[in-house]
Amino acid sequence: MTAITRFAPSPTGFLHIGHAASALFSAKQAGPNGRFLLRIEDIDQTRCRPEYVDAIFEDLAWLGLRWEEPVRIQSQHFRDYEKVLDRLTDAGLLYPCFCTRKDIQEEIARIGNAPHGPDGVLYPGTCRNLSASERADRVATGESYALRLDMVRALRQVASPLSWYDRKVGKQDATPEIFGDVVLARKDTPTSYHLSVTHDDHLQGINLVTRGEDLFFASHLHRLLQELLGYDVPEYHHHGLLTGPDGKRFAKRDKSKTLRSMRDEGMSAQEVIALSGYV
Numbered sequence: 406m407t408a409i410t411r412f413a414p415s416p417t418g419f420l421h422i423g424h425a426a427s428a429l430f431s432a433k434q435a436g437p438n439g440r441f442l443l444r445i446e447d448i449d450q451t452r453c454r455p456e457y458v459d460a461i462f463e464d465l466a467w468l469g470l471r472w473e474e475p476v477r478i479q480s481q482h483f484r485d486y487e488k489v490l491d492r493l494t495d496a497g498l499l500y501p502c503f504c505t506r507k508d509i510q511e512e513i514a515r516i517g518n519a520p521h522g523p524d525g526v527l528y529p530g531t532c533r534n535l536s537a538s539e540r541a542d543r544v545a546t547g548e549s550y551a552l553r554l555d556m557v558r559a560l561r562q563v564a565s566p567l568s569w570y571d572r573k574v575g576k577q578d579a580t581p582e583i584f585g586d587v588v589l590a591r592k593d594t595p596t597s598y599h600l601s602v603t604h605d606d607h608l609q610g611i612n613l614v615t616r617g618e619d620l621f622f623a624s625h626l627h628r629l630l631q632e633l634l635g636y637d638v639p640e641y642h643h644h645g646l647l648t649g650p651d652g653k654r655f656a657k658r659d660k661s662k663t664l665r666s667m668r669d670e671g672m673s674a675q676e677v678i679a680l681s682g683y684v
């Protein structure tokens with residue numbers, strides 16, 4: 406198989422050594438005969454900044470990476486994600502959720518016990534059973550809402566058990582129910598990480614999704630979305646994460662380990678590559 410891989414950073418800060426490791430890993434998996442793509446995941450317009458996008462291009466080029474043009478920039482494709490959401494709405498799989506964080510906390514406190522999923526406590530389902538007329542009225546009055554996946558209905562649409570192949574850990578059975586009624590379009594942005602990443606990987610023909618093992622659980626849900634939308638199923642490789650001397654993984658807040666700070670201190674790209682040690 407000719408591997409088509411991608412590195413898909415969010416421009417919410419400067420890239421650090423962990424990103425370098427991830428990008429290099431992805432390009433290496435594509436190899437000389439495969440294709441390596443770069444995608445800018447900037448759907449969160451409050452946290453993403455254009456200067457960080459420019460810095461991503463600059464830092465990755467400095468590392469010696471090359472990628473195909475044009476680069477897909479998610480914020481330029483909100484209409485695409487809307488169309489995908491419409492398909493799920495038409496299939497009766499999404500519902501508007503008007504709850505604030507506080508509403509959700511209060512409901513959870515009231516019922517006393519709510520299971521946890523990979524993104525925190527599962528949504529208690531408050532808005533799932535609103536009548537069609539109440540939904541329409543609240544939308545008409547301009548109340549803001551998110552779109553949630555009705556997980557039980559979604560699972561009913563799936564004929565056989567779902568799985569994926571992970572190059573690091575082998576065959577995985579997918580259990581998307583761990584996410585409950587997950588948000589697929591946020592109140593503050595008309596899509597979500599899960600929806601846009603699944604759609605774009607399909608659209609761009611990615612056949613090997615490489616990303617850090619911190620996103621391992623997301624693949625359970627992405628596998629369900631692929632099934633609901635009739636998308637091809639890529640292979641995955643969730644790689645290990647680089648950690649600092651304190652055993653904690655690098656984050657964008659660790660300013661000292663950004664690629665540009667290392668460059669400014671006089672490190673060469675080769676030295677950074679050696680330090681990133683792949684993953």
Ligand code: GLU
Pocket residue numbers: 412413414415446602615616617620
């Ligand atoms: N944009 C995501 C991030 O920066 C990664 C997406 C992915 O590789 O699936 O964490």
